[in-house]
Amino acid sequence: MSTQQYTVVGTRPIRHDGVDKVTGRAQYGADFQMAGLLYGYVLRSPHAHARIKRIDTSKAEKFPGVKAIITAADFPPTAERLVDLGEGDTPLSYARGNVLAGGKALYRGHAIAAVAANSVHVAEEAANLIEVDYEVLPAVLTAPEAMQDGASILHEELKTKEFGEQTGRVSNVSEHFRHTMGDIAAGFAEADVVIEREFNTATVHQGYVEPQNATALWNSDGRILVWCSTQGAFVVRDVTACLLDVPVSHVRVTPMEIGGGFGGKIPVYIEPVAALLSKKTGKPVKIVMSRKDVFEGTGPTPGSHMKVKIGARKDGRITAAQAYLAYEAGAYPGAMVGPGAMCVFAAYDIPNVVIDGFDVVVNKPSTAAYRAPGATNAAFATETVVDEIAEKLGIDPLDLRLKNAAKEGTRRADGPKYRRVGCIEVLEAMKNHPHYNAPLGGPNRGRGVAIGFWFNIGLPSSCNISVTADGTVNLVEGSTDIGGTRTSIAMQAAEVLGIPAEDVRPTVVDTDSIGFTAVTGGSRTTFATGWAAYEAAQDVVRQMKERAAKLWETDAAPVTLERGVFRAGEKSMTFQELAAKIEQTGGPVVGRGAVNPKGAGGSFSGNIVDVEVDPETGKVSILRFTAFQDVGKAIHPSYVEGQMQGGSAQGIGWALNEEYYMSRDGAMMNSSLLDYRMPTALDLPMIDTHIVEVPNPGHPFGVRGVGEANIVPPPGAIANAIHRAAGVRMRRLPMNPPAIMEAIWRQRD
Amino acid sequence: MPAKVRVQTTINGEQIEFLCEPRQSLLECLRDVLGLTGTKEGCNDGNCGACTVMLDDRVVTSCLVLGVEAEGAQITTIEGIAKGSELHPLQRSFLENAALQCGICTPGFIVAAKALLDHEPNPTEDQIRLWLANNLCRCTGYDKIVHAVQQAAAYSREVRA
Numbered sequence: 014m015s016t017q018q019y020t021v022v023g024t025r026p027i028r029h030d031g032v033d034k035v036t037g038r039a040q041y042g043a044d045f046q047m048a049g050l051l052y053g054y055v056l057r058s059p060h061a062h063a064r065i066k067r068i069d070t071s072k073a074e075k076f077p078g079v080k081a082i083i084t085a086a087d088f089p090p091t092a093e094r095l096v097d098l099g100e101g102d103t104p105l106s107y108a109r110g111n112v113l114a115g116g117k118a119l120y121r122g123h124a125i126a127a128v129a130a131n132s133v134h135v136a137e138e139a140a141n142l143i144e145v146d147y148e149v150l151p152a153v154l155t156a157p158e159a160m161q162d163g164a165s166i167l168h169e170e171l172k173t174k175e176f177g178e179q180t181g182r183v184s185n186v187s188e189h190f191r192h193t194m195g196d197i198a199a200g201f202a203e204a205d206v207v208i209e210r211e212f213n214t215a216t217v218h219q220g221y222v223e224p225q226n227a228t229a230l231w232n233s234d235g236r237i238l239v240w241c242s243t244q245g246a247f248v249v250r251d252v253t254a255c256l257l258d259v260p261v262s263h264v265r266v267t268p269m270e271i272g273g274g275f276g277g278k279i280p281v282y283i284e285p286v287a288a289l290l291s292k293k294t295g296k297p298v299k300i301v302m303s304r305k306d307v308f309e310g311t312g313p314t315p316g317s318h319m320k321v322k323i324g325a326r327k328d329g330r331i332t333a334a335q336a337y338l339a340y341e342a343g344a345y346p347g348a349m350v351g352p353g354a355m356c357v358f359a360a361y362d363i364p365n366v367v368i369d370g371f372d373v374v375v376n377k378p379s380t381a382a383y384r385a386p387g388a389t390n391a392a393f394a395t396e397t398v399v400d401e402i403a404e405k406l407g408i409d410p411l412d413l414r415l416k417n418a419a420k421e422g423t424r425r426a427d428g429p430k431y432r433r434v435g436c437i438e439v440l441e442a443m444k445n446h447p448h449y450n451a452p453l454g455g456p457n458r459g460r461g462v463a464i465g466f467w468f469n470i471g472l473p474s475s476c477n478i479s480v481t482a483d484g485t486v487n488l489v490e491g492s493t494d495i496g497g498t499r500t501s502i503a504m505q506a507a508e509v510l511g512i513p514a515e516d517v518r519p520t521v522v523d524t525d526s527i528g529f530t531a532v533t534g535g536s537r538t539t540f541a542t543g544w545a546a547y548e549a550a551q552d553v554v555r556q557m558k559e560r561a562a563k564l565w566e567t568d569a570a571p572v573t574l575e576r577g578v579f580r581a582g583e584k585s586m587t588f589q590e591l592a593a594k595i596e597q598t599g600g601p602v603v604g605r606g607a608v609n610p611k612g613a614g615g616s617f618s619g620n621i622v623d624v625e626v627d628p629e630t631g632k633v634s635i636l637r638f639t640a641f642q643d644v645g646k647a648i649h650p651s652y653v654e655g656q657m658q659g660g661s662a663q664g665i666g667w668a669l670n671e672e673y674y675m676s677r678d679g680a681m682m683n684s685s686l687l688d689y690r691m692p693t694a695l696d697l698p699m700i701d702t703h704i705v706e707v708p709n710p711g712h713p714f715g716v717r718g719v720g721e722a723n724i725v726p727p728p729g730a731i732a733n734a735i736h737r738a739a740g741v742r743m744r745r746l747p748m749n750p751p752a753i754m755e756a757i758w759r760q761r762d
Numbered sequence: 763m764p765a766k767v768r769v770q771t772t773i774n775g776e777q778i779e780f781l782c783e784p785r786q787s788l789l790e791c792l793r794d795v796l797g798l799t800g801t802k803e804g805c806n807d808g809n810c811g812a813c814t815v816m817l818d819d820r821v822v823t824s825c826l827v828l829g830v831e832a833e834g835a836q837i838t839t840i841e842g843i844a845k846g847s848e849l850h851p852l853q854r855s856f857l858e859n860a861a862l863q864c865g866i867c868t869p870g871f872i873v874a875a876k877a878l879l880d881h882e883p884n885p886t887e888d889q890i891r892l893w894l895a896n897n898l899c900r901c902t903g904y905d906k907i908v909h910a911v912q913q914a915a916a917y918s919r920e921v922r923a
Contacts, residue, residue, distance in 0.1 A: 031857040035872060040799070273863075495864050695892060699887075
């Protein structure tokens, strides 16, 4: 456990951008204004699968106030190559096709054309005058359906890759991969109990409250300037440059404040569209999505069809585990089934494992990351099967998990061997928590537990720190601040410099003004950009020591810095006093930090949840919820708790209510925040948090990253609680009242 | 293009006159006509609460009010909650309790919570959750928001005592 004593790390300062965010002054993407602004509107496909035979824009062009109209034909012709979308590569034609459909519309909501006009209302009216001839094709909406022989094919050129080899077979399965470890048949033969279950989970959306937005100006000097809300300004820069066939240095992206993302604001949708409209008009163009566009036109996270089979001996030791994971990629390949397969059994030390993953395209929006993408679906399956095994063997579900918990040296079936991890510590914290043995206090109530894992990522980050004569420092970095990371990054610099967090002024800057920084995603920002800040601060310290040595006419080596005081022998000077003298000792002090860390440490999480199931209506109420997570080291505990609470709330929504409710022909029937029901304040209890700190050996302060693992256990924990409350095993998400009633009635029959 | 209508209203204590199209919502007028972008758009159909403002004594989602309905009204937006440079107790307690992450829903929550505290200075947890049920927050799970409102109520009690 964490024992190191810090001055700033682990405290709870007020966030640096706080005042602007509670007074309405903070500028989010949609707040951006500039002279001569035009407004864009995107026309979207009303069909889930259709060939686009003709687009006639002539009527729309004549509509008063319209300045320009574009379609996919306005993209420059570019040769096929791979594009890095921030969390993986994809062929350019797919990236471009999702921004504006070429030959086919592949989902309802797929962008077809865009209009720029002098008001958003004019642009919308004009867009509705665009005539599109569609040849409607049969739609496939789920993985099992899309995998059938004779299923309607989305991409005629897409051939299945199997075990890394091209098969040459055209199908909706983009890839089938397999991870194996040990001898699966021998493992199951050794088991006293084997349980195999089948699961289905619905497509769900990240549900950020701020819709996507972008303003672009294609300037007369050839530079494209973009202002938008994104998780990765450099991804927007690179993808925009790639699709518009200009050098990356011609694009400057200014990340505005961002109203949530959770993975959904990594992909690029409207920035290249706004840029093309700007090129045609010579004016800046702003596009803001409607909520319906957000649901129908941006990437939700995959629905899935899964089978999980686990075998254990009477003593509770798991001997073998097998998973079949078919995830819906949506319109283009890339279903997050890779990370799902990495996480499905990641919390356990199991000798014999086989995991099959299928990436399946369907006629729904192209999916995106959502907080530990792929892991929540998989853990729902694993954690409910593990619970059944514990029940069958008469072993306490936490004891069974402890007996099989992943630990240092455990190898996952996909390859990696764990360094120091906190799975056991999380389980022990759960077992020792008063919640675990508290009385339930009423009928129709039950308590469930589950655990989860997310591996977290590293990737490049950059940070510069300039010393100001008054003893404060200015810190600039390239990570969009979604949840308080300006502060968690600044605190790591402050710790090194020995100054208060308030004396570090962090700013998130545009892509011209800082070195490459990867997305705010993968729980990496406090880990990797924090590490860049640590390095930049170390660089400042080195230079400041030289300045002190110069003043004191001694060698740099013996100067020390402790708690903000430089010392050499008898001489001492505070950081502030020395900062006042930087002008006379050689001029500005600027520290640089640029990292590409490999030491991301996986994070384990767990939930104890109490529910009450109304046997008449099937409504599930969450009575009590406690979230546990190994965070390595909590830099700012309040915002760490906030991540745990927020991930829990999203997991609860995913478990109980949220789904893309699709018509047979592929229309989303609930594309509003009234009908796509996310938890409100009235639906949730207080969410208690228990921070576990097993320092990550791969980070200077032991940080693991905290953003994602917390969403993984809730559906499994809630399903297990429902079983104890109502006697039914739920095997699909969401576990909404109709699903619960159906299960209860089936059991009565 | 429809003719514009002249609207005279009071926003955050200031008498204001603006021109708007009859089809423009109050939200659009605040943001695009008057530059008061602290009021946010999350759904434009009354379901997320990010655009919450006070219209006379009512809490409203400004996306469901027409700009022309502001005629003669008293409107309070997030920009009018602080007294000059002095933050309102709710603004302080939101900061101290880390009751915001991305911050997009925060203006709406603060306006709605202020309406609650003006109506009921000592709200129970259930009352807080009920009054804030029209405001969606996807980041926090509401725990720290509820605590922040409880603390702001305590601050206000101290001031009165």
